[in-house]
Amino acid sequence: xxxxxxxxxxxxxxxxxxxxxxxxxxxxxxxxxxxxxxxxxxxxxxxxxxxxxxxxxxxxxxxxxxxxxxxxxxxxxxxxxxxxxxxxxxxxxxxxxxxxxxxxxxxxxxxxxxxxxxxxxxxxxxxxxxxxxxxxxxxxxxxxxxxxxxxxxxxxxxxxxxxxxxxxxxxxxxxxxxxxxxxxxxxxxxxxxxxxxxxxxxxxxxxxxxxxxxxxxxxxxxxxxxxxxxxxxxxxxxxxxxxxxxxxxxxxxxxxxxxxxxxxxxxxxxxxxxxxxxxxxxxxxxxxxxxxxxxxxxxxxxxxxxxxxxxxxxxxxxxxxxxxxxxxxxxxxxxxxxxxxxxxxxxxxxxxxxxxxxxxxxxxxxxxxxxxxxxxxxxxxxxxxxxxxxxxxxxxxxxxxxxxxxxxxxxxxxxxxxxxxxxxxxxxxxxxxxxxxxxxxxxxxxxxxxxxxxxxxxxxxxxxxxxxxxxxxxxxxxxxxxxxxxxxxxxxxxxxxxxxxxxx
Numbered sequence: 001x002x003x004x005x006x007x008x009x010x011x012x013x014x015x016x017x018x019x020x021x022x023x024x025x026x027x028x029x030x031x032x033x034x035x036x037x038x039x040x041x042x043x044x045x046x047x048x049x050x051x052x053x054x055x056x057x058x059x060x061x062x063x064x065x066x067x068x069x070x071x072x073x074x075x076x077x078x079x080x081x082x083x084x085x086x087x088x089x090x091x092x093x094x095x096x097x098x099x100x101x102x103x104x105x106x107x108x109x110x111x112x113x114x115x116x117x118x119x120x121x122x123x124x125x126x127x128x129x130x131x132x133x134x135x136x137x138x139x140x141x142x143x144x145x146x147x148x149x150x151x152x153x154x155x156x157x158x159x160x161x162x163x164x165x166x167x168x169x170x171x172x173x174x175x176x177x178x179x180x181x182x183x184x185x186x187x188x189x190x191x192x193x194x195x196x197x198x199x200x201x202x203x204x205x206x207x208x209x210x211x212x213x214x215x216x217x218x219x220x221x222x223x224x225x226x227x228x229x230x231x232x233x234x235x236x237x238x239x240x241x242x243x244x245x246x247x248x249x250x251x252x253x254x255x256x257x258x259x260x261x262x263x264x265x266x267x268x269x270x271x272x273x274x275x276x277x278x279x280x281x282x283x284x285x286x287x288x289x290x291x292x293x294x295x296x297x298x299x300x301x302x303x304x305x306x307x308x309x310x311x312x313x314x315x316x317x318x319x320x321x322x323x324x325x326x327x328x329x330x331x332x333x334x335x336x337x338x339x340x341x342x343x344x345x346x347x348x349x350x351x352x353x354x355x356x357x358x359x360x361x362x363x364x365x366x367x368x369x370x371x372x373x374x375x376x377x378x379x380x381x382x383x384x385x386x387x388x389x390x391x392x393x394x395x396x397x398x399x400x401x402x403x404x405x406x407x408x409x410x411x412x413x414x415x416x417x418x419x420x421x422x423x424x425x426x427x428x429x430x431x432x433x434x435x436x437x438x439x440x441x442x443x444x445x446x447x448x449x450x451x452x453x454x455x456x457x458x459x460x461x462x463x464x465x466x467x468x469x470x471x472x473x474x475x476x477x478x479x480x481x482x483x484x485x486x487x488x489x490x491x492x493x494x495x496x497x498x499x500x501x502x503x504x
Contacts, residue, residue, distance in 0.1 A: 002258040005250065006226035008202060009035050009243060010045040011273060013078055015234035018279055025058035027276045031231075032062045034272065036071050038265040039243075045099060045228070048078040049086040056093055063094035072096050076139065081120075081127050087134055097137045099172060100127060104142025104159070106152035117155060121162050132167045139170040139202075146175040149188045160196060170200045170226065175215065178208030178238060182218040193223035202226035205241035207233060212241030217249050220257055231273040232281055232288065244270060244287035244319075252313050264320045287319060294324040327359050327369040339371045345378070354381050370470075370481040376499070390415050391501040393494060398428045410435040414443065428490045436497070448475035448504060455489055469493040473500050480504070 012028050015021075023031065028046065035044050047059050059077060066072045072094075079086035079098040090098055102124050103109040109120055124140070131138050140163060142148065148156045160171070173192075180188075185203070192201060203219035203226070205212040216227050233242030244266040250259060270288040274281050283291040293316035316323050327339060333356050340347060347355065355374075358381045362369050369377075395411040405424040408431040412419055419439045425431030433450070440447050452472035469492040473480040480503055484495025 002256055005220055005224075005257050005259050006042040006202070007243075007247075007259050007261055008043040008045060008076070008226055008228045009039070009041045009230065010204075010228050010240065011035070011230045011232075011234055011243075013045040013047055014204075014228070014236070014240055015230035015232075017236040018234045018239065018277065019236075021234065021277045021279055023058070023276055025054065025061050028058040029061045029065060031269075031273060031276065032075070033065065034265075034269050035231075036066075036074060037069075038262065039269055040260045040262050040265075041243075042226070042260055043074045043076055043097075045076045045078065049080065049089040049093075049098075050082075056089070059093040059095055063096075067094065073137070078141070079127075079131075081123050084127070084130050087127070087131050087136065090131075090136060091134055096135070097139065098131055099139045099141055100124070100131075101141045101143055102159075104145035104156060104174070104176075105148030106155040107147060108144045109155070117158060121159065124163070125166060128166050128168060138168045139172055140168050141172040141174060141204075143174060144176045145173045146180045146184075146188070147177065150179075150184070157195075160192070160199070164196060164199055170202055172202045172204055172228070173224075174204035174228075175206055176204075178206030178212065180205075180215055181209070181211060182214045185215045185218040186222045189219050189224050190222040200225045202228055204228035206235065207238045207241060210238070212239075213245045213249055216241045216246045217254065220250060220254055232270055232277075232279065232285070234273070234277065234279060242285075248287050248314060248318075263318050267319045267321055287314070293321055324371075327363075327371070327373070336374075339374060343371065343374060345374070347378070351378075351382055370483065373483070375503075389502055391498065393498050394418070396432065396494070398432070398490060400428055406431050408432045408435050410439075412436070412439065414439075419443075429493045432490070432494060433497070448473035448480065448500060451479070453493070455492075467492045469496050471496045471500070475504055 012023065012031060016023055032044055032046060035041050046062055047055050063072060063075060066075045073096060075095060076097040076099050077090060077093070077095045079090060079100050081100065081102060086098065103113060103120060109115060109117065113120065128138050142156070142159070145156065163171070189201070189203065201224050203216065203224045205215045205219070205228070212233065216229070219227065227246060228240070229243040229246050230240040231243050233239040243261070247259060247261045247263060247266065250257060251263065267288050270281065281289055283289050286292055327336065333352055336356050336359060337352065355378055358377055359369055392413045393410070394413055397409045398406070399408070400406045406426070406428045407422065407424045408428065409422045410420065410432060421435040421438045423431050423435035423438060425434045437447055450471060451474050454470045455467060457467050467487060467489045468483055468485050469489060470481065470483045471493065473482070480500055482496040482499040482503065484492040484499070486492035486495060
């Protein structure tokens with residue numbers, strides 16, 4: 001029998017402490033629903049008690065939904081030793097599981113609370129008994145536990161000796177400042193698990209030294225019963241141990257344990273949280289980053305065709321993703337041939353060499369080249385008609401005035417037929433897209449959905465610098481990436497859009 005490791009996701013509580021991030025009540029509800037129903041984590045920590053009225057309303061929305069669907073015992077809230085104020089807040093919000101924050105190091109106790117261990121223990125016991133008498137389930141955090149084990153272990157042991165006899169369900173052990181290294185995690189966790197075999201211990205890793213995933217793995221190897229993780233590694237400072245990375249590591253390197261998390265949902269939930277939070281995922285972030293299943297070097301693309309020489313166990317299909325082959329100065333013919341094959345285009349060896357040389361030149365100029373640029377490059381290099389300009393943006397007038405909505409008057413041709421439309425929007429490009437949408441709907445056509453919009457100018461560029469706009473579109477089950485280049489940002493976006501229109 002594999003040992004089950006409980007996964008508690010704290011994106012909505014600890015993750016929301018990421019600088020500049022604040023979820024709305026509806027966003028919190030959506031994320032909570034996906035975490036429990038799609039990702040299938042065991043528990044979620046959704047808020048801190050007493051923070052704000054907005055937080056209270058968000059918790060009420062989640063607990064109401066959870067109560068209807070049988071998830072209420074999986075929803076947890078951080079609370080405080082405050083004479084019962086947090087308990088009252090919990091009851092009013094409809095939450096049933098409280099994670100009581102207490103001091104796990106003598107340093108924190110002396111300098112923050114300025115109390116003796118006896119005083120603190122007594123107040124903790126009162127809070128726990130009050131909560132249980134009101135029908136709440138209690139878990140207990142030992143804040144700064146990692147430094148407590150390093151510098152005041154006797155205090156930690158005295159505390160655990162005391163609290164093990166109280167009516168609690170779990171002890172939560174946070175590396176609050178992200179200071180532990182894996183060897184310390186192994187020693188500290190194994191010592192407590194052996195000393196207190198009847199206590200359920202959770203480990204809560206932070207990532208200040210980029211060791212969150214390694215520390216989580218070491219905690220599991222040494223007997224911990226649960227882990228606290230966040231989507232995209234969100235959290236204070238350098239963040240928390242990232243959910244996707246830890247799950248992948250456990251599944252591949254700790255075969256004697258299991259989790260309930262659905263790997264295939266990791267990427268989609270990650271992208272949703274990225275959208276709601278505005279917290280961008282680095283392109284090279286393991287499992288969920290845009291580049292992690294993309295081969296760039298030509299030798300790697302060639303090796304993939306020869307017995308998958310450059311594959312490891314992190315296959316993209318596990319996470320609902322697919323392998324891609326990037327285009328740039330290191331691509332080589334094999335990489336470019338793979339992309340052409342996906343587009344259904346075949347070239348002679350001589351023509352392939354010409355296209356490869358042009359892509360290398362573009363890469364040397366630091367230009368982004370995507371699979372969807374290939375037909376244009378082929379047309380340019382081979383003087384062919386690989387891309388047919390069936391849609392042309394002929395004329396447009398863009399207006400932007402103070403206290404008036406931006407607007408556009410647009411004229412385009414589709415297969416030689418002319419269309420003109422006027423629209424307003426939240427910005428000039430939004431107005432352009434709304435006018436375009438009207439034209440397409442009148443012609444019974446569907447526009448792809450804009451998924452991502454990125455703008456960049458060369459480093460050190462001035463206000464007149466060329467601007468590159470890269471837009472990602474969802475078109476049925478396909479993803480298109482097009483780019484436009486112009487000194488005006490809106491015009492470069494329009495050029496990228498015209499490319500998309502001809503590709504579809």
